[in-house]
């Protein structure tokens with residue numbers, strides 16, 4: 018089954034929690050902290066391979082979750098690392114972020130590998146928090162949650178030359194005579210329902226004195242394909258990567274002339290993608306073994322030459338003219354590649370489309386006000402909050418101090434509060450603070466007093482003492 022686009026969910030493994038443990042052994046006084054770190058969560062990768070042709074592996078399974086890291090343990094024992102997941106995809110798969118539509122990766126060559134979701138870091142064990150003045154830290158970090166996202170996968174076959182034309186023009190027949198491919202061929206439109214690939218060999222490419230290229234045959238196009246008539250534009254994505262198109266025309270189509278067919282298909286190509294319509298084309302009239310085709314030939318030749326296209330007449334079935342056509346296509350392909358190299362060389366470096374890597378400083382954060390709530394977003398602050406064990410007084414205090422150091426509190430000159438999961442905090446000034454993954458403040462909002470939390474230990478002792486823990490949120 019040919020399956021060429023899908024949407025999947027990936028979630029990397031969470032980091033394991035750090036351990037809070039003290040060395041306790043007989044005859045060993047003053048043991049001190051010995052809680053080890055959590056292991057890193059497994060990451061998710063994509064890798065391109067030639068052994069797959071479709072994305073059918075992702076048809077029935079669309080959720081992939083990597084293992085979490087193991088928790089740290091006594092005696093500074095490190096938690097186990099979560100197993101990575103490597104998802105195999107066929108060469109030519111374009112991976113996009115489903116929300117932003119940004120291209121995450123375009124895997125063209127076999128063996129190319131990319132990480133799409135990073136596993137969370139393991140939390141630090143309490144052994145890391147011991148200092149000369151604080152020798153019995155009762156805090157350990159939680160593991161960082163693994164990245165998660167929805168991705169769309171789209172397969173675009175990697176071919177050098179594409180075959181386009183009306184159904185029944187003989188595209189599959191041509192592919193079958195010039196390559197070793199065996200596509201289905203029959204005397205009715207839409208025989209081909211999924212794209213086929215074949216390798217055209219000219220000379221003896223394997224021994225070094227010849228060339229070869231990949232030829233793609235896609236289902237036939239008809240007028241109105243842009244509106245979804247016939248099989249629509251569905252498969253045109255597979256010839257987007259080609260450098261050259263062979264436009265095959267049916268020499269014996271009833272009540273249509275080959276040149277009209279040519280113009281109609283080009284209209285459809287333009288409708289789909291301007292750039293695709295601009296691609297160099299070779300005009301080819303097929304079925305020259307039949308008298309009708311021979312009749313059409315002079316007129317088509319005149320039109321095509323006037324428009325500046327190279328034009329060929331062939332009979333795919335009789336294999337007449339096919340070798341010359343393929344030899345020309347191979348030469349033209351070489352020229353196009355050469356032109357591309359020259360164009361790239363003559364372009365100033367700044368104009369070249371090389372990938373731009375934008376380092377994002379870990380410390381940066383933004384504060385925005387959304388519906389009366391201050392929302393803080395930033396990699397480091399979010400990680401800090403996620404990795405803090407909200408049950409631990411010392412952990413919460415450390416978070417408070419770090420957030421202040423990072424400058425979050427200064428940014429809006431409001432008292433800082435935070436909320437994690439089912440808790441709400443409110444400052445004595447009546448400010449209520451919420452946090453759900455981001456740190457969020459909400460000003461002057463009343464809260465149901467009846468949901469008072471029983472655990473008010475933070476109130477007096479902690480750096481967050483100016484906050485009351487007053488209720489649950491959601």
Ligand SMILES: Nc1nc2c(ncn2[C@@H]2O[C@H](COP(=O)(O)OP(=O)(O)OP(=O)(O)O)[C@@H](O)[C@H]2O)c(=O)[nH]1
Nearest residue numbers: 184185186187188189190203207208209237333334
């Ligand atoms: N006489 C003659 N018949 C041909 C020639 N090339 C193809 N045909 C016939 O045309 C019919 C359609 O050929 P296909 O190769 O299936 O056409 P296609 O363009 O792939 O059609 P779709 O897959 O439906 O888009 C078949 O019956 C072929 O035998 C040719 O050169 N001469």
Ligand SMILES: [Mg+2]
Nearest residue numbers: 188189208209
């Ligand atoms: Mg076909």
